[in-house]
Amino acid sequence: MRLNVFRALYAALAAAITTSALLMPAGSASAAPDPSGRAIGAAADSIDATCKSHNRNYIVRKYYRGPRLYTLRCGxxxxxxxxxKARHGWNNTMDRKISTAIWSGEPTGRGGFSTYQNTYPRIEKFRTIIGTPAGTNDLLTAYKVDQPAVASAVARC
Incomplete structure (x- = not known):
C-alpha cells in the first residue's frame, strides 16, 4: 500500500515539475540556469523594454566577485x-563573459577585470571596465579583446 502511495506521489511531483518547466517563458532568467547554478541573464529585448521605462541609473544585472557587488545599469x-548593446552587442554569451571576468578574471589597471587565454605570451580575451558617472562599482563597458596582454594597455572605448 505504501509503495503505491509513494509511486503516485512521485508521478504527481514529476508531472508538476515537467508542467512548470514547460510554462516558463524562454527568455525568463529562471528558465535555464547554467551548469554552475547561476541564472542566465535576461534577453536583450527584455532589458531593452526595461530600460525604456526606467532611467539610466536603473540596475538591470548584478555581478559578484566574492562578497563584492558590481552592477550593470541601463546607462x-x-x-x-x-x-x-550598441557598441559591442548583447546576448547571453556577453552576459556570461562579463560574469566570468568579474567573478574570476584578473584585475586590470583601469578598475576592471580581464580574462586571458592560457598561452605564452598570454592573450587577453575579454575585458570589463568598472566605474561610471552613476557609481564606482558599475560596469562602464565590456568587450572582446584578442590581443597580447602588453599590446592591450590602451582601452578600446
Missing part, C-alpha cells in the same frame, strides 16, 4: 547596458 550611449 547611456557612452556607458552601461545601452553602450554595451
Amino acid at each position: 547611456t550611449q557612452t556607458w552601461g547596458w545601452k553602450h554595451i
Whole structure:
C-alpha cells in the first residue's frame, strides 16, 4: 500500500515539475540556469523594454566577485547596458563573459577585470571596465579583446 502511495506521489511531483518547466517563458532568467547554478541573464529585448521605462541609473544585472557587488545599469550611449548593446552587442554569451571576468578574471589597471587565454605570451580575451558617472562599482563597458596582454594597455572605448 505504501509503495503505491509513494509511486503516485512521485508521478504527481514529476508531472508538476515537467508542467512548470514547460510554462516558463524562454527568455525568463529562471528558465535555464547554467551548469554552475547561476541564472542566465535576461534577453536583450527584455532589458531593452526595461530600460525604456526606467532611467539610466536603473540596475538591470548584478555581478559578484566574492562578497563584492558590481552592477550593470541601463546607462547611456557612452556607458552601461545601452553602450554595451550598441557598441559591442548583447546576448547571453556577453552576459556570461562579463560574469566570468568579474567573478574570476584578473584585475586590470583601469578598475576592471580581464580574462586571458592560457598561452605564452598570454592573450587577453575579454575585458570589463568598472566605474561610471552613476557609481564606482558599475560596469562602464565590456568587450572582446584578442590581443597580447602588453599590446592591450590602451582601452578600446
